Amino acid sequence: MNRINQKLQENKKLLSIYFTAGYPSLNDTVSIIQDLEKNGVDMIEIGLPFSDPLADGPTIQDSSTQALKNGMTTEVLFNQLKDIRKTVNIPLIIMGYFNPMLQYGVEAFCKKCKEIGIDGLIIPDLPVDVYHEEYQATFEKYGLINVFLITPQTSDERIRFIDSVSNGFIYMVSSASTTGAKSGFGNEQAAYFERINSLNLKNPQIVGFGISNNSTFKAATKYAKGAIIGSAFVKHITANNAQNIDAFVNSILK
Amino acid sequence: MEKTKTMQQNLSNSAKTDMQLKICGMKYQDNIKQVAALKPDYLGFIFYEKSPRHFDGVMPQLPEGIKKTGVFVNENLNTVIETVNKFKLQAVQLHGEESAFYCNMLNTSKQLNEPVEVIKVFSVKDGFNFEVLKQYENVCDYFLFDTKGKLPGGNGYTFDWSLLNNYPSTKPYFLSGGIGLDQVDDIKKFKESKAAKYCYALDVNSKFEIAPGLKNIAILKEFQNKLSDKTMQENYNVDDKGYYGNFGGAYIPEMLYPNVEELRQNYLKVMAEPEFKKEFDKLLKDYVGRPSPLYFAKRLSEKYNTKIYLKREDLNHTGAHKINNTIGQILMAQRLGKKRIIAETGAGQHGVATATVCALMGLECIVYMGEIDIARQAPNVARMKMLGATVIPAKSGSRTLKDATNEAIRDWINNPVDTHYIIGSAIGPHPYPDMVTRFQSVISEEIKWQLKEHEGRENPDYVVACIGGGSNAAGTYYHFLHEPNVNIIAVEAAGLGVNSGESAATSVLGKEGIIHGCKTLLMQTNDGQITEPYSISAGLDYPGVGPMHAHLAKTGRAEFMSITDDEAMKSGLELCELEGIIPAIESSHALAIFKQKQFKPNDVVVMSLSGRGDKDLNNYIEYFKI
Numbered sequence: 014m015n016r017i018n019q020k021l022q023e024n025k026k027l028l029s030i031y032f033t034a035g036y037p038s039l040n041d042t043v044s045i046i047q048d049l050e051k052n053g054v055d056m057i058e059i060g061l062p063f064s065d066p067l068a069d070g071p072t073i074q075d076s077s078t079q080a081l082k083n084g085m086t087t088e089v090l091f092n093q094l095k096d097i098r099k100t101v102n103i104p105l106i107i108m109g110y111f112n113p114m115l116q117y118g119v120e121a122f123c124k125k126c127k128e129i130g131i132d133g134l135i136i137p138d139l140p141v142d143v144y145h146e147e148y149q150a151t152f153e154k155y156g157l158i159n160v161f162l163i164t165p166q167t168s169d170e171r172i173r174f175i176d177s178v179s180n181g182f183i184y185m186v187s188s189a190s191t192t193g194a195k196s197g198f199g200n201e202q203a204a205y206f207e208r209i210n211s212l213n214l215k216n217p218q219i220v221g222f223g224i225s226n227n228s229t230f231k232a233a234t235k236y237a238k239g240a241i242i243g244s245a246f247v248k249h250i251t252a253n254n255a256q257n258i259d260a261f262v263n264s265i266l267k
Numbered sequence: 268m269e270k271t272k273t274m275q276q277n278l279s280n281s282a283k284t285d286m287q288l289k290i291c292g293m294k295y296q297d298n299i300k301q302v303a304a305l306k307p308d309y310l311g312f313i314f315y316e317k318s319p320r321h322f323d324g325v326m327p328q329l330p331e332g333i334k335k336t337g338v339f340v341n342e343n344l345n346t347v348i349e350t351v352n353k354f355k356l357q358a359v360q361l362h363g364e365e366s367a368f369y370c371n372m373l374n375t376s377k378q379l380n381e382p383v384e385v386i387k388v389f390s391v392k393d394g395f396n397f398e399v400l401k402q403y404e405n406v407c408d409y410f411l412f413d414t415k416g417k418l419p420g421g422n423g424y425t426f427d428w429s430l431l432n433n434y435p436s437t438k439p440y441f442l443s444g445g446i447g448l449d450q451v452d453d454i455k456k457f458k459e460s461k462a463a464k465y466c467y468a469l470d471v472n473s474k475f476e477i478a479p480g481l482k483n484i485a486i487l488k489e490f491q492n493k494l495s496d497k498t499m500q501e502n503y504n505v506d507d508k509g510y511y512g513n514f515g516g517a518y519i520p521e522m523l524y525p526n527v528e529e530l531r532q533n534y535l536k537v538m539a540e541p542e543f544k545k546e547f548d549k550l551l552k553d554y555v556g557r558p559s560p561l562y563f564a565k566r567l568s569e570k571y572n573t574k575i576y577l578k579r580e581d582l583n584h585t586g587a588h589k590i591n592n593t594i595g596q597i598l599m600a601q602r603l604g605k606k607r608i609i610a611e612t613g614a615g616q617h618g619v620a621t622a623t624v625c626a627l628m629g630l631e632c633i634v635y636m637g638e639i640d641i642a643r644q645a646p647n648v649a650r651m652k653m654l655g656a657t658v659i660p661a662k663s664g665s666r667t668l669k670d671a672t673n674e675a676i677r678d679w680i681n682n683p684v685d686t687h688y689i690i691g692s693a694i695g696p697h698p699y700p701d702m703v704t705r706f707q708s709v710i711s712e713e714i715k716w717q718l719k720e721h722e723g724r725e726n727p728d729y730v731v732a733c734i735g736g737g738s739n740a741a742g743t744y745y746h747f748l749h750e751p752n753v754n755i756i757a758v759e760a761a762g763l764g765v766n767s768g769e770s771a772a773t774s775v776l777g778k779e780g781i782i783h784g785c786k787t788l789l790m791q792t793n794d795g796q797i798t799e800p801y802s803i804s805a806g807l808d809y810p811g812v813g814p815m816h817a818h819l820a821k822t823g824r825a826e827f828m829s830i831t832d833d834e835a836m837k838s839g840l841e842l843c844e845l846e847g848i849i850p851a852i853e854s855s856h857a858l859a860i861f862k863q864k865q866f867k868p869n870d871v872v873v874m875s876l877s878g879r880g881d882k883d884l885n886n887y888i889e890y891f892k893i
């Protein structure tokens with residue numbers, strides 16, 4: 014069974030952390046992953062940086078720009094991760110935009126992920142219909158789980174379609190925004206989370222966007238299986254030069 | 268070493284689609300680069316000292332996908348192998364009396380660093396004994412049939428291709444010997460014949476030369492275009508799923524899906540409403556000042572000895588074609604109940620056109636503009652502000668048009684309900700490229716009836732436009748796309764030169780990829796990171812090209828030409844002097860083609876003069892030290 018599915022079966026709320034690979038320094042990738050696991054993080058999204066990250070706010074944009082300047086490429090990332098399964102057991106997801114994968118070759122990319130032990134992918138600009146028609150078979154051939162986003166504006170009908178195509182979890186974007194733009198949850202989010210709950214989807218949901226601390230983590234996981242923190246963590250490693258990861262994780266899980 | 272055999276696959280491709288092209292007899296470094304830019308499938312280098320096209324120079328770096336082919340005549344096998352290794356050749360063409368044994372030795376040699384395709388040549392004159400092929404069947408990858416002449420190749424005349432009706436083999440072959448521009452019709456006929464079933468490639472050489480070994484790029488381009496002329500069968504409009512051939516689609520984050528989907532479901536319906544059309548047409552007439560004149564440029568025509576008409580989009584309100592689209596989209600936004608308008612702009616022309624229509628309709632307007640562009644286009648920034656728009660600097664990435672577009676998209680993600688994004692070019696996720704094209708198609712609609720008044724016919728011989736993202740070009744071509752007698756020319760900005768590293772010639776430098784929500788040709792690194800283009804013209808300074816144009820390039824329906832900064836600036840000044848019109852630098856790129864391409868005296872060439880040069884005065888002043 015895929016590590017993501019295994020993890021989702023655990024009887025607890027999951028904390029997933031996103032960070033940009035190759036940032037702040039090119040070779041920080043592996044040690045950040047190891048530190049996150051050591052401190053009790055359940056799942057990691059490894060950001061493959063892109064020159065034009067449309068869905069991201071300034072924090073992740075800047076970290077991507079810096080990572081590319083540091084020399085990060087698809088090939089470099091795969092090399093950094095080649096022995097990752099010797100030390101790390103939690104699910105690992107690569108999150109990135111579609112063009113670098115397209116240039117690497119979608120099948121070659123999936124094959125490499127399987128070899129390394131990557132469990133899933135999140136590709137914000139690969140729409141579910143294109144995935145379903147052109148790439149789903151390839152992803153499944155290599156045992157990869159593709160994770161789709163839904164937003165407060167996504168219709169029930171489309172959510173059901175996304176649920177039918179998914180085989181891991183659904184990434185529930187908390188509000189209409191780019192990453193790192195908004196913080197905190199109000200009544201609007203509560204209504205949205207309840208709407209999704211009432212759909213009784215086959216895939217559990219993990220909330221992302223707008224989660225930065227213990228209180229937003231708790232609020233998000235009240236309705237969902239888990240929550241993803243991205244920009245807040247990237248800010249932390251910027252300020253701490255990729256150190257003191259224990260302090261960050263403890264502050265969320267306290 | 269296991270040899271990769273791709274023949275069968277190639278064969279099935281060639282039977283269904285087009286034949287491959289080999290251009291042979293390459294000699295001069297710069298010329299090789301120019302020919303390589305045409306992306307032939309094979310480039311031939313003759314390693315035979317007695318040939319006037321003998322290659323003894325330095326091999327330049329060639330784009331991927333072009334197979335370097337060494338041509339040898341009765342050469343020592345070891346020399347062939349050394350040459351293959353030295354120049355990293357992917358194919359060897361044996362033009363002498365090499366035996367089957369020799370071919371086999373080469374084919375299976377362990378001294379080759381990489382496997383090579385072996386092409387064995389046979390010369391044909393009045394007849395041919397196909398029996399000789401048998402012994403070569405299993406030792407080479409392709410046959411090549413050339414005209415028998417005094418020299419081994421390069422004799423410059425064709426043989427009777429109908430002899431190949433008796434071709435007994437299933438091995439794919441190259442057709443060679445005297446093929447030139449005059450043979451295009453014969454080739455098309457040949458393609459339909461039984462003989463062509465296994466014809467894999469065309470091999471051309473001496474008929475495309477200025478001097479032995481020096482190829483004529485313009486004629487080669489024309490040959491490629493004419494051969495791939497599928498005007499009648501091919502659809503150049505968008506299909507149901509939002510694609511032009513392989514290009515287009517909507518590669519957008521889920522956050523944008525509801526907005527884009529709402530537009531997709533409504534745009535054609537809204538555009539077809541009589542009330543919408545009436546309002547659109549009325550504004551184009553009374554507010555924009557349409558129809559824009561189709562002006563016969565007499566002195567320019569005399570200078571270049573052809574008939575040049577300028578479609579005067581520069582005379583529109585706000586000084587360019589951009590307003591045709593913003594009028595259409597603001598009416599669309601109103602119909603969809605949107606209260607807030609966002610736009611991206613490079614030089615500021617589209618920003619001004621958007622700010623203008625927002626003022627006209629009393630809607631809030633936010634324009635994203637790269638921080639660097641804000642600094643170099645101060646007058647347009649002031650215009651937008653006077654028109655009531657808020658100009659927000661894009662501070663990410665390279666701080667130019669590409670980043671302004673990213674910021675506008677991010678704004679839309681953050682404001683999904685009340686906001687409409689007016690994209691200024693024929694790019695973006697479907698339905699934008701098609702919607703923008705339809706709003707701009709008024710340009711070619713007018714050309715048709717205006718040309719009828721001037722020339723007594725609706726269709727010119729050529730329509731020409733400059734291309735950044737490609738909105739004025741899309742509008743200029745639209746009603747001619749399926750007219751086989753109208754040649755389409757697209758002019759890209761070469762910046763400091765196509766191979767200088769400072770260029771925006773996307774059709775040459777771009778690879779298929781995804782930018783701003785659509786699959787198209789774009790300039791990017793091997794790793795898929797989008798790179799920064801360069802052109803003196805801010806309006807052409809874009810790393811991608813609209814998906815319709817990518818399709819026109821790929822199918823050969825349009826001929827793409829690249830013009831450098833210097834060529835454009837000179838042609839801009841020339842128009843001032845000859846016709847009393849100061850063109851935008853974008854449009855000056857289109858004007859510069861007359862120095863590259865010779866038209867016939869009776870050809871009618873209609874060129875879109877997409878904008879006026881007022882906004883570029885500082886550039887002109889600086890460049891010419893006026």
